Amino acid sequence: MFLVSLSLFSLVLFIIYMNFKDFNFKSRLAYAISRAGFTEPSPIQEQSIPLILEGKDVVGQAHTGTGKTAAFALPLLQKMTGKDGVETVVIVPTRELATQVADEFYKFSRNLNIRTATVYGGTSYGRQISHVSGAGVIVATPGRFLDRLDKNKITINPKYIVLDEADEMLNMGFLEDIRRIFSYFGEREQTLMFSATMPDEIKELAHTILKSPTFIQVETEAIPTATIKQYYYVVEEHERDSAMVRLIETADPKKAIVFCRTKRETARLAEYLSGQGYKTEALHGDMEQYDRQKTMKSFRSSDCEILVATDVAARGLDVRDITHVFNYHIPFESESYVHRIGRTGRAKREGVAMMLVTTHELRELKRIQKDVGSELILQSVPSKNSNLDERLKTLFDMVAQEKVSASSETILDAMLKNTELKTVASKLVGLLEKTLTESSLIGKTKDEAEKLLNSVGSDVESENKKSSRQYKERNNKKPQSRSGGRGRSQRRDNDDEIRRGNDRGEIPIPTVMTVGGGSRIIPRKLF
Numbered sequence: 001m002f003l004v005s006l007s008l009f010s011l012v013l014f015i016i017y018m019n020f021k022d023f024n025f026k027s028r029l030a031y032a033i034s035r036a037g038f039t040e041p042s043p044i045q046e047q048s049i050p051l052i053l054e055g056k057d058v059v060g061q062a063h064t065g066t067g068k069t070a071a072f073a074l075p076l077l078q079k080m081t082g083k084d085g086v087e088t089v090v091i092v093p094t095r096e097l098a099t100q101v102a103d104e105f106y107k108f109s110r111n112l113n114i115r116t117a118t119v120y121g122g123t124s125y126g127r128q129i130s131h132v133s134g135a136g137v138i139v140a141t142p143g144r145f146l147d148r149l150d151k152n153k154i155t156i157n158p159k160y161i162v163l164d165e166a167d168e169m170l171n172m173g174f175l176e177d178i179r180r181i182f183s184y185f186g187e188r189e190q191t192l193m194f195s196a197t198m199p200d201e202i203k204e205l206a207h208t209i210l211k212s213p214t215f216i217q218v219e220t221e222a223i224p225t226a227t228i229k230q231y232y233y234v235v236e237e238h239e240r241d242s243a244m245v246r247l248i249e250t251a252d253p254k255k256a257i258v259f260c261r262t263k264r265e266t267a268r269l270a271e272y273l274s275g276q277g278y279k280t281e282a283l284h285g286d287m288e289q290y291d292r293q294k295t296m297k298s299f300r301s302s303d304c305e306i307l308v309a310t311d312v313a314a315r316g317l318d319v320r321d322i323t324h325v326f327n328y329h330i331p332f333e334s335e336s337y338v339h340r341i342g343r344t345g346r347a348k349r350e351g352v353a354m355m356l357v358t359t360h361e362l363r364e365l366k367r368i369q370k371d372v373g374s375e376l377i378l379q380s381v382p383s384k385n386s387n388l389d390e391r392l393k394t395l396f397d398m399v400a401q402e403k404v405s406a407s408s409e410t411i412l413d414a415m416l417k418n419t420e421l422k423t424v425a426s427k428l429v430g431l432l433e434k435t436l437t438e439s440s441l442i443g444k445t446k447d448e449a450e451k452l453l454n455s456v457g458s459d460v461e462s463e464n465k466k467s468s469r470q471y472k473e474r475n476n477k478k479p480q481s482r483s484g485g486r487g488r489s490q491r492r493d494n495d496d497e498i499r500r501g502n503d504r505g506e507i508p509i510p511t512v513m514t515v516g517g518g519s520r521i522i523p524r525k526l527f
Helices: 008-017 027-035 043-053 068-079 095-109 125-133 142-150 166-171 175-183 200-209 237-251 263-275 289-300 334-341 359-372 388-401 406-416 421-438 446-455 463-476 488-492
Strands: 003-005 058-061 088-091 116-119 137-140 160-164 190-195 214-217 228-235 256-260 280-283 306-310 324-327 351-358 511-515 518-522
Touching: 027 068, 027 095, 043 058, 043 068, 043 190, 043 214, 058 068, 068 095, 068 160, 068 190, 088 142, 095 116, 095 137, 095 289, 116 125, 116 142, 125 142, 137 142, 142 175, 160 166, 166 175, 166 190, 166 200, 175 200, 190 200, 228 237, 228 359, 228 446, 237 256, 237 263, 237 324, 237 351, 256 263, 263 280, 263 306, 280 289, 324 334, 334 351, 334 359, 351 359, 359 446, 388 421, 406 421
Parallel strands: 003 214, 058 190, 058 214, 088 137, 088 160, 116 137, 160 190, 228 351, 256 306, 256 324, 280 306, 324 351
Antiparallel strands: 511 518
């Protein structure tokens, strides 16, 4: 095992001197690569492809959007014969990512006589099995794939197995499913793993299922800060909907993703934004596959301008012309924030990321800033009438609609006794304008938010370090005897002592009282 780490300087040199032609791919594969517009490999491709071609087990760590799929797809297609049935299995966490990886394989393999099949939930069993029978590559989600293996509906002997987005599979609770899947393929030749992050559980899994793996860590900027402007806004919990609409109104995005934490919140917010007149669709894990594909087709073709999605459902989606990313909720993990805002600012285009934060989430905000290492700019939610032209129009409309009353004339006459008309009118307009702008304010002002931020302590442990520390503590903790270290004879010294766990002693016999021809148990307090 060794660690391959790229410095910025060496990365620049590689980009200058390395070309896909230098890998000497077979002619049909090289043609497909050229046709796809690939000329220079990304850092993860640069490091992974030669090692995979040599037959080594590889663990690659790089963030979303760095070309991980091609990093393993191209060398595996180079090694595959297309004559030995299913030679490659790729396991991914979500259906959307399965479809995307399958499309990537198809793009490069359509002239190689190698077919790709997908296995995931939400579609017909029979149709998927029929596709597997003639495929050379299977891209699958863990749950459905394991179910088919357990029921002997899929019987294959692949040479190569790939775990893609391994950290996300860990977060989704698929770790034991992954171990069981690998128990079916003990004779595989090569195992590859790719992940955006590398928590201790993933490292442990890598050493369990891979043979002397080579670890590749691409030290590139996780976020292209030069092309993504990052802002956050401090609001109260009940102001989230209004603040989100105000931000969308002000930003006027051409194509945007709004991230939520839960499926229920995703569906609710999408319906709310649709009611506000925006072309909005929801994307979450409870949707049928047909509806998910229909939603993504609508979003890619710009029939839908705003996609409201959960982190899991949007993982791995590749839509290149997204102008804005809105975080309705602050993500639980810093890595999720990276994945979210990485949807915009691609291909050297400018992007904008905006995040709503409540006063109770400021500590999490500081933690993300510390982990990510990029600047998030504090802003106030724009007021509805912040623009002078907007205020003028609103004021004109208000004055035009207001009826003159006797009391208002009396008040005006009283004011004009000691003050000129223009002065009175100017002051009245100023008061009206002040009321107009203050009534439309949402969230905290910058000054208010800065005071709250200063009150938050600086002891914000990184979520990655915290998770790693907790994992080590759990595994290093020595088991203790249930009796707290006391011997059997010691426990008998005090028979009246109430003990918890398995040493509680006999449970008191309940009191039964007859009431109205029936009986009921009178509960007794045990501790």
